[in-house]
Amino acid sequence: SQNNSEQLLQELDQTVADYQLYSDKKEIQINKLKELLLSTSSDIQKYDVYGKLYAEYKSYQSDSALIYARKSFQIAEKLNDIEKLNHARLNLASIMGTLGMYKEATDILNQINITTSPELKGYYFTVNSVVYGYMSDYAASLQEKEKYIVLTKKYRDSSLNCYKPQSSAYIMAKSSTLLDAGKHDETLALLLNYFPNIAQNSDDRAVIAYIISQAYRQKKDLEQEKKWLTISAISDLQLAKKEYISLRSLAFLMYESGAIDRAYTYIKRSLEDALFCNARLRTYEISKMLPIINEAYQ
Numbered sequence: 001s002q003n004n005s006e007q008l009l010q011e012l013d014q015t016v017a018d019y020q021l022y023s024d025k026k027e028i029q030i031n032k033l034k035e036l037l038l039s040t041s042s043d044i045q046k047y048d049v050y051g052k053l054y055a056e057y058k059s060y061q062s063d064s065a066l067i068y069a070r071k072s073f074q075i076a077e078k079l080n081d082i083e084k085l086n087h088a089r090l091n092l093a094s095i096m097g098t099l100g101m102y103k104e105a106t107d108i109l110n111q112i113n114i115t116t117s118p119e120l121k122g123y124y125f126t127v128n129s130v131v132y133g134y135m136s137d138y139a140a141s142l143q144e145k146e147k148y149i150v151l152t153k154k155y156r157d158s159s160l161n162c163y164k165p166q167s168s169a170y171i172m173a174k175s176s177t178l179l180d181a182g183k184h185d186e187t188l189a190l191l192l193n194y195f196p197n198i199a200q201n202s203d204d205r206a207v208i209a210y211i212i213s214q215a216y217r218q219k220k221d222l223e224q225e226k227k228w229l230t231i232s233a234i235s236d237l238q239l240a241k242k243e244y245i246s247l248r249s250l251a252f253l254m255y256e257s258g259a260i261d262r263a264y265t266y267i268k269r270s271l272e273d274a275l276f277c278n279a280r281l282r283t284y285e286i287s288k289m290l291p292i293i294n295e296a297y298q
Contacts, residue, residue: 061242093106136149
């Protein structure tokens with residue numbers, strides 16, 4: 001209902017206003033891990049903590065995530081552990097994708113012989129899919145775009161065979177595949193059932209809510225699209241993610257519906273977060289939209 005939507009938007013406004021609070025919480029988590037580093041001497045333990053620091057920084061501050069991915073890789077080399085090496089390589093390629101280092105990311109992915117680490121296959125296909133997805137979104141020409149879209153889908157399809165059917169990784173890949181095929185009702189049947197089971201503090205929450213919003217977009221149901229983008233954005237911001245899509249998408253919908261103040265607040269927050277994270281593609285996407293909203297706001 002209209003009332004419910006407005007309530008959600010007010011919650012989002014509050015969350016946007018409190019962004020520093022969530023960043024501070026994130027920094028406390030990060031500092032705990034850094035303190036842990038000071039008291040660990042074994043390489044295995046260091047590898048473990050570097051991995052956790054990478055995960056904390058991944059959608060928060062890309063440059064720092066890259067540093068810890070590199071440290072993990074150096075330790076894996078020292079340990080001469082192929083499983084750990086490949087895992088560190090995948091983390092490197094993943095964060096390079098966020099930073100817009102597409103050439104470097106694909107070079108690393110091409111170095112991996114995934115048959116040596118069968119349990120990493122799902123992650124391997126997913127990282128490939130995500131990196132080519134970024135490249136398709138960023139592509140200058142239609143020809144390149146088409147080529148990368150094909151690769152994105154190919155790797156995503158391959159990942160489906162590697163994940164357990166009830167796992168969140170499987171659900172995300174499966175729903176994206178259905179959505180690409182225009183099967184929005186099947187997407188919703190899968191996700192609306194799954195969504196209530198997602199923990200409040202899970203990274204998956206924002207992603208699943210975003211896919212739901214896109215299914216409603218296909219159905220041309222603007223109210224539901226807005227509602228689920230709002231749910232997604234609240235989750236992104238409360239987990240101090242700085243690399244995201246939903247708030248920016250919502251800013252544009254607000255602009256289109258004439259809610260210029262909200263549009264401006266959301267796009268400004270999106271830009272500041274993307275710059276803080278150094279998320280190349282997101283900054284680029286926002287920069288195309290910002291002048292339009294800014295002009296309307298002025």
